[in-house]
Amino acid sequence: MCTYQTETLKVTGSAKTAGGWTSMTDATVYFDHPVHYGAGHALLIDVLNPSQGPSARAALELSPESARALANVILHTLDAVPSELLSDTITIS
Amino acid sequence: MTHNLRADTITIKGQNDDEIEAYLAVPTDVEKGGSIVVIHHMPGYDEGTKEIARKFAAHGYAALVPNLYWRQAPGASPDDAAATARAQGGVSDDQLIGDVAGAMAHLEGLPHSNGRVASIGYCSGGRQSLLAGCRLPLNGVIDCYGAFVVIDPPAEHPIKWKSIVGEVDNLSAPLLGLFGAEDQYPSPEQNETLADALTAAGKEFTFRTYDGAGHAFFANDRPSYRVEAANEGWKEIFTFLERTVA
Numbered sequence: 001m002c003t004y005q006t007e008t009l010k011v012t013g014s015a016k017t018a019g020g021w022t023s024m025t026d027a028t029v030y031f032d033h034p035v036h037y038g039a040g041h042a043l044l045i046d047v048l049n050p051s052q053g054p055s056a057r058a059a060l061e062l063s064p065e066s067a068r069a070l071a072n073v074i075l076h077t078l079d080a081v082p083s084e085l086l087s088d089t090i091t092i093s
Numbered sequence: 094m095t096h097n098l099r100a101d102t103i104t105i106k107g108q109n110d111d112e113i114e115a116y117l118a119v120p121t122d123v124e125k126g127g128s129i130v131v132i133h134h135m136p137g138y139d140e141g142t143k144e145i146a147r148k149f150a151a152h153g154y155a156a157l158v159p160n161l162y163w164r165q166a167p168g169a170s171p172d173d174a175a176a177t178a179r180a181q182g183g184v185s186d187d188q189l190i191g192d193v194a195g196a197m198a199h200l201e202g203l204p205h206s207n208g209r210v211a212s213i214g215y216c217s218g219g220r221q222s223l224l225a226g227c228r229l230p231l232n233g234v235i236d237c238y239g240a241f242v243v244i245d246p247p248a249e250h251p252i253k254w255k256s257i258v259g260e261v262d263n264l265s266a267p268l269l270g271l272f273g274a275e276d277q278y279p280s281p282e283q284n285e286t287l288a289d290a291l292t293a294a295g296k297e298f299t300f301r302t303y304d305g306a307g308h309a310f311f312a313n314d315r316p317s318y319r320v321e322a323a324n325e326g327w328k329e330i331f332t333f334l335e336r337t338v339a
Contacts (some may be wrong), residue, residue: 006179006250026222028180033136033216033309033317035172040307046176054169054177 006030015047015058022056025049034061043067096120097149098234100143105159105199108191113163115196116143118150125207127232127338128155128200130193132221134309135179136260137162137171141314142215152331157200159192183217183252186224193225209338211266213330214239216309220257226268227260231285233337235330240278243286250256258290268298271326273306273319301329316322 007029015024026048034042042061049056062070078086100118107113109183116138120126133142138160149156161184166174178184197210203280211233214222219239226234236242243258268291272284279287291298303310303322310319311326 005247006252024182028176031178031330033315035136038316040309040315048176048180050180054166054173057173057176059172059176066285086122 005032011047013047017056017058019055022049022052024056025051025056031064034060037061037063039063094326095151096152096153097122098147100150103199105157105195107159107163107195108188110211111164111191112168113192113195114138114160115118115124115199116146116158116160117155118143118146118157119203119205120150120153120157123153123205125205126153126155126194126218127207127209127211127334128203129211129213129233129334129338130159130196130200130225131156131158132189132212132218133161134157134214134216134312135175136216137175137178139171140296141312145311148327152334154334155200155203157205159196161189161192162190179252180191183254184221186221186254187200189221190225190228193221194229197229197231207338209233211235211334211338213237213277215311216240220254223268224260225262226258226266227257227263229265233269233333234264234266235271235333237271237311237326238273238276240308242279243283243290258287261287261290261296261332262294264291264294264296267333268296269329270298271311271329272300272302273308273310273322274302274304276308278308297330299333300328 009027011027012021013024024047030044045060047058098120103117104112105115131146146156146158153327162174162178166177174190200210209232212225213235215237220242223236243256245256306319306322309317310322
C-alpha cells in the first residue's frame, strides 16, 4: 500500500550527503516503499536542504522496530546531557 | 511475437507548455500502431518504469513516460527527485493532466501512430491514470492499484489529493483495474465502491483482483513482487490494449 503518510519539519544541523557535508534545514518522515531496504514498507527519513537542490539529501530507510529503537535512544541520549551543553552551539555566519 | 525497439530520453511539452523530460520507447518494425502513456509511481521516474515502457514497445506499442518530477528536480536521481516532490506536497492534479495531455499529443504525432492512445499508472499513478481518463480523450485506461480513488488522503497529509470517484461520469474510455486482494490502499472494499460508481455511470470496465498479492505486485525489483499475479496482469493488459488501441 501507499500510505502517503508524511510529516515534515524544520531542522537545524548538518548531514553528510553524496556531495559531502551540508547544512540541513528540513526533514521529512514517512512510512512507505523503501528504495533499497528489502521490505515492502519502512520508516523513511529524508534530511534535506531544498535551497541546495534535490541531491542535498541524507536518507534513511529503517524497519519499524529499528526506527522506534533509534528514536528512543536519541531521546535517552538527549535526556542524559547536562542542560548547559544543550545550548552549547556555535553559529557560523 | 516481440518487436524491435528503440528507446530515448526526449523533451516534450507538458502543463503550461513547460518543457519536461520524458522517456520514449517505440517499436521500430510496426507500420501503424497504438500507444500508451506510462505514469510512474510515487518513487519516481525510475529504472523500473523505463523497463515497463520498453516492454510495451517490445509488444508493439509506443510508450512514453513523462517525468512528473522534472520541474521540482531536473536531472536529479529518481529517489532524490521523489523525496523533493514529496516534501513539496506531490504533483498537483492539474499538472498531471497537463503533462499527460502533452505526452498524448507527442504520441499522436509519431509517424506510426494510429491516433489511439491509452494510459497506465502504478500506485499513485493508478489514481492519476484514472483521473486522466476522466479529463482527457483517451481510448483505454489502466489503473494498477491506485489508492485514494474513492477516499481522500487524511487531511493533515501534505499531499493535497482528493478522491476522484465523483468524476467517473466523465470517463472517456474503457477501464481495466488490476488489484491485489491483500492491498489496503486500495482495499477490495474501495474497489467495490469504484465498481458500483462505474456501473451507475454506465461505464465499461474490467476489474481483476489477485489472491496472494498486495500492493505493487508488478514491481519486479521490490519484495512486493508476485510473479503469478504480475504474469496474469500483463496478459490482461495486452488483451485490453489489443481491444482498445491496437
